[in-house]
Amino acid sequence: MTLGFQEDTMATHTPPATQAPTDTDGHDHAGHGYITEKDAYLKRLKRIEGQARGLQRMVEEDKYCIDILTQVSAMTKALQAVAMGLLEDHLSHCVVDAAVAGGPEADAKIKEATDAIARLVRS
Numbered sequence: 801m802t803l804g805f806q807e808d809t810m811a812t813h814t815p816p817a818t819q820a821p822t823d824t825d826g827h828d829h830a831g832h833g834y835i836t837e838k839d840a841y842l843k844r845l846k847r848i849e850g851q852a853r854g855l856q857r858m859v860e861e862d863k864y865c866i867d868i869l870t871q872v873s874a875m876t877k878a879l880q881a882v883a884m885g886l887l888e889d890h891l892s893h894c895v896v897d898a899a900v901a902g903g904p905e906a907d908a909k910i911k912e913a914t915d916a917i918a919r920l921v922r923s
Contacts, residue, residue, distance in 0.1 A: 816908040827862065831893075833889035833892060833894055841885070844878065848879060851874065851878065854871060855871050855872060858871065864894025888917070890913060894913075895913050
């Protein structure tokens with residue numbers, strides 16, 4: 801599933817050569833898979849933040865339950881779309897790069913992606 805960000809992330813991915821940031825788990829990255837779409841993700845997340853504030857306002861104003869639930873559903877779908885985009889970017893960038901390199905890093909990335917997918921399926 802693509803969010804209209806980058807149609808073919810695997811074919812167009814070129815990691816930046818000048819930086820190698822480390823994430824919170826100590827993994828080195830030449831750049832996160834979502835980096836080329838960072839602004840689009842931030843825009844979507846700000847929209848979701850606005851939806852959350854709208855939901856809060858609806859409850860404060862004692863709006864009809866079904867109307868609130870409809871907005872919760874819309875917000876949930878928006879979050880799921882962000883999650884799927886991030887997952888797609890991770891698979892086509894971080895996992896592919898690790899698989900090409902091989903070794904224990906490849907196994908770790910596949911396990912990490914599998915665990916993330918399991919969390920998304922449960923949510």
